[in-house]
Amino acid sequence: MPAKTKYELKPGPATRESFGKALVELGTANPAVVVLDADLSKSTYTAEFGKQFPERFFECGIAEANMVAIGAGLAASGKIPFVSSFSAFVMNKGFEQLRVTAAFPNVNLKAVGTHSGISIGEDGPSQMSIEDLSLACSLAGFVVLSPADDVAMTKLVHAAAKYFGPLFIRAGRAKCPVIYGADQKFEIGKAIELVEGTDVTLIATGLLVAEAIRAADILEAEGISARVIDFHTIKPLDRDAIAKAAKETGAIVVAEEHLVDSGLGVRIAQVVAETHPAIMEFIGIHNTYAESGSPDELLDKYGFRASNVAAAARRAVARKKK
Amino acid sequence: MKKKSNPAELAAIAKQMRREVIEMITEAKSGHPGGSLSATEILVTLFMDVLRHDPANPKWKDRDRFILSKGHCCPILYAVMAECGYCPKDQLNTLRKLGSIYQGHPDVRFLPALEASTGSLGEGLSLGLGMALAAKLDKSPARAYVVLGDGEIQEGQVWESAMFGAMHHVDNIVAIVDHNKIQLDGFVADIMAVEPLAEKWRSFGWHVMDIDGHDIPTLQKAFAEAAETKGKPTCIIAETIKGKGVSFMENNPKFHGMAPTKDECALALKELA
Known part of the structure; x- marks a missing residue:
């Protein structure tokens, strides 16, 4: 593709x-x-x-x-x-x-x-x-x-x-x-929009940013326009980027290699609740500890692939339409 | 700061500091008198005679650093710092009250002349090592002095830092263990024995002196010996009496963390007259 x-x-x-x-x-x-x-x-x-x-x-x-x-x-x-x-x-x-x-x-x-x-x-x-x-x-x-x-x-x-x-x-x-060019500017607290989109926003951090970009490609082929934002700063959060995504796309998926109940996702949800309502889905570790295995096997098994992010985006978009 | 070295003069200041500690804690209705009174001569000797510092210029780069790792005994630290002119004496009785610079445990946000916020036990020696290393990197003559409780050294981090200090030859730090033999729940020997204390520190690679922590000339001599000790850090085990100077507080675990009543305060001040 x-x-x-x-x-x-x-x-x-x-x-x-x-x-x-x-x-x-x-x-x-x-x-x-x-x-x-x-x-x-x-x-x-x-x-x-x-x-x-x-x-x-x-x-x-x-x-x-x-x-x-x-x-x-x-x-x-x-x-x-x-x-x-x-x-x-x-x-x-x-x-x-x-x-x-x-x-x-x-x-x-x-x-x-x-x-x-x-x-x-x-x-x-x-x-x-x-x-x-x-x-x-x-x-x-x-x-x-x-x-x-x-x-x-x-x-x-x-x-x-x-x-x-x-x-x-x-x-x-x-x-x-590699995601960024050498001339990319970084400012603490300022999220970076990597892909423009209007139907759903994929917010990711760390290793999951690349998966979110790949997910946006998958979704594009299906006619879903996905925005991708890299939250390289978890604290302080870029509240404007979150509010804008909530308002303009109405659906947000947060993907992180972290416990889903206490990481970036819940922090984003708090800002969404305080600023503008949006449907949300979360990719992360669900109340468990992982195991030994190759990194690729683990990322597959615990659902950290572009396909998982894309599936969550589809769910979010479907919920939005209800 | 102009040093005061006359033991009789320092002893008189120590007595005055004890009175202020009793008054502060009585007024606050809570606090830790026992360990403040046991550490009185240690702090008075350090601040009045040993430390190279300038209360008019508290952030002087080459100053010696003092850390009260057993932060709950801050009343004696506040009294001594006020005596030096770092902070107002007439506010000592605001100890533990809302907005006071004299917080329940040392807090640099409220009293910036402090070197560290302490209160969670076991951390001060590591902080002191960091400051001592920085001094060495800066080729500064600054030294670090850290007062620990004998109960406090039950914390594992103290022994992590003890290993580090010897391994990295941090000879510009002095740990002073206020060996008053009592902690909150009772006698150290009954809660979690720490003996043989001097042998422990020696086996961790420190130069160790075991001295009378209430005898000012002995303390002065020990600090001088520490300054001359090269290649390894020094630990002074200061043998002290919890509640020293007030008969009904001496060796009484009850006064580790309990304020005297007004009547007890009056009685204590009479004994310290």
């Missing part, structure tokens, strides 16, 4: 790799940037920063709570610390420290969780973070970012370093298709 959209979606690197690369650029540009890791630097891709800037890289061992609070101490003394681990560990094990030592005093700490969602594959549910967006959004004052590809991650890591305040970035292990 020829793509209706302009997106070729060629294979690209995982966002964790893009994060590691951007950190090195930051390290060169800004001597205040320091990096802390908890024995996963080869997997989070912070190792290269450590190699190039050893005096600004602190290996904390398998002790995420301590890592986060040391980062907060460095931030309180004027540094720009990036603390990194698997999302399941930095967010869940460091949550109390993110709350009391970073969010509450509003220090300039950046937490980065890699290996988010179920697309990490074979390692299984203990390593999969399916609640990190929810936890991060529950930290008052935090900015929460969830980039969809290499360009998005690179630009948003730079934006994160420029922004003053506590912030969380969600990264993935799986390779992501």
